[in-house]
Amino acid sequence: MRTTPTGDRSESERGSAVDVYDPASAEQLTASQRFDVVPSQARAREKLARALTMQAVVYGLPSVYQYASMCAQCAPAENGSNWKLGEFAHGRAIAGPGYQAFRVPNVDTLYSNAWLDLTDGPVCIELPDFGGRYYTLNFLDAYSNASNISARTHPGLRRFLVATPGWNGPVPAGFTLFRVATPLMWILMRIQVFDADDLPEVHRLQDSVTLHRPGDTRRPWPVVTQEQVEVSAEAFLTALDTSLRVNGVPIRDAAYVGQFRTLGVGSHRGGPVRSDAAIRRGAEAGFRDAMELLAQSRPLLGRPIGTGWTQVLDKGAHGDNFLARAVMNFVGLGANVVEENCSYNTYVDAHGAALDGSAGATYRIEMSVPPPAEAFWSITVYEADTGWLHDAPGARHSVGTATNIAHRRDDPWFITIGASAPANSDVWLPCPPKRFFLVLRIYQPGVDALTGRWTPPPVLPSVGPTFAQRDR
Structure with a gap:
């Protein structure tokens, strides 16, 4: 067997006792021309759907929860209207009692949110001079992997062209190319605020951050709510299917995600989940299994350090740890590195x-x-x-x-x-x-x-x- 040398292994393979190889370098693996088999017995189909849905929830929860959050912030009131993409929604007040946008908010910064769709090309971002004030534009891809534009990562730079890996056009003069992984990107901006007297200055800085977005933001995407994707396998899989079609998947995940076509996720012809009662039953059971697993795994996110404190681990940097990634986003979205x-x-x-x-x-x-x-x-x-x-x-x-x-x-x-x-x-x-x-x-x-x-x-x-x- 031809194996990949240990030094060339990906992060997910380090520490594994199993060697890896590239099937493209051999002639034994060819793509099937048909849909994967689905058992004819209803009980077997139910078991298959249950197992696949549990995996789909663990893998896809960050994508689905972020998609639901985007729907809440950006979806139009009427079908066919523009989505609110490529524009910031600014939080203007310091979090305090009654602040319930999300749990455990910091009181150190003001939050701003924007959702980008880079399907039709890059977006330009221009920043003001923040002086010595802390700020970051936290970019999260469709799988909650985080990167930043901040004084730490790009000191002194204020003009950026945000593009996906497949874009190869010219970069405007004076702009810095900033590569992101997926077309749908969430920007969670944080700007330091000192006290209530400092709010006018922070508001000025928020308003000075500009996005140059495409004019037509009509999208044929289904709208789901956070409540729906937390309790319904059908809503969850609908959102996951949409997110995968828009964003794609990392190449190393393609075979794993390909299994979900049986559930109607990512399939050209659609899967039997919409019409087969056995698969629907199995999907709902697998969804409940996954949610129970995530709830029981919450304590594993942190590392006790021996003084009563727990350090939160792997925030915004997940690699191939799909369960840890899902639990992090099950607890709360927007974790930074x-x-x-x-x-x-x-x-x-x-x-x-x-x-x-x-x-x-x-x-x-x-x-x-x-x-x-x-x-x-x-x-x-x-x-x-x-x-x-x-x-x-x-x-x-x-x-x-x-x-x-x-x-x-x-x-x-x-x-x-x-x-x-x-x-x-x-x-x-x-x-x-x-x-x-x-x-x-x-x-x-x-x-x-x-x-x-x-x-x-x-x-x-x-x-x-x-x-x-x-x-x-």
Whole structure:
């Protein structure tokens, strides 16, 4: 057997005991000219559909959830009208109590969303001068793989031509070519905001980001809702079929995705799922199996670091880990790569008890070395049962280097967390009088954060042993 040398293996093959080869270099594999076999017995068809649908959901969930999100933001009110493609929808307010666009929002940046369709060619983007302010345009392809235009990735550059790999036209003078993987791209823009007084300047910067989009954005795409794709195999597979037809699939995934033609996904003639009762039953069962699997896999996204905190792993960089990719997007869309935003969360104090602001409980975080950040860092409080921000005194939902707290950047931080203001504390972070959790975000993290040489210290309760004391 002719094998690919170990050094030439793709990321997905590293660590595998199975050698790989290119079938195009041999004469044993030829393409079939017919549709794959479908069992004649109804029970067998149901089992086949159940297995295939479970795989289709795990593989396709990022595409489907992003497609549903695009429908919610861009679909026209009437069929045949233009979709709102190639234009930004700007969030104008800092997230606070009642903000429910999505759970666990940061309060460090304002969000803007745009959806691009590059089927007919590239799109030009022009940026203002952000000065020293943090910003990023987070590009997510149809499979939630993330890339960025930011001060980290493109310092000093402000004009970009966004194009797919198959486009080979001329790049206008003064523009930088920025390649993306799929025709449908989601841009999640984040611009740093310091406080309410800073909002007019951030609004000016948002409005100064320009997209030059095609004039005709009418599309024959079906419209689905997030609620539908979360409960219905039929809606999920309809959205997946549309996304695959528009975006295509990575070449190394083609054979895997080709199995889904039996479900009517990606087939020229359509599959039997629309008319065969046995396959419909199997598809619904496989859909439920997949959703149960994803829900049970949520705890595996993070890596406990031994102080009560969990580090979120592989954000926006998934490779061929289809299950991890699906779980990440099942929890929430729009995850960026760790090089742009490294994050940790904790629901417990230093001895493993739930963080709870009731009955006057207080906590303390003692950071002799603050988080290593090239941009800035923040710690934010959220209600444990909802993921929303609580009604904090003075709208103080976070502390960190970008908040208006008299504190030198590299000095030690001693943070008191409690429902009521302490008599004496360097920094007070209000919490709700109920269970809560904390998220630490490091924007453009330094090397020590990326390598794990720096980790957040435990959240110390007002009474009780620390993690280290408990484990002795």
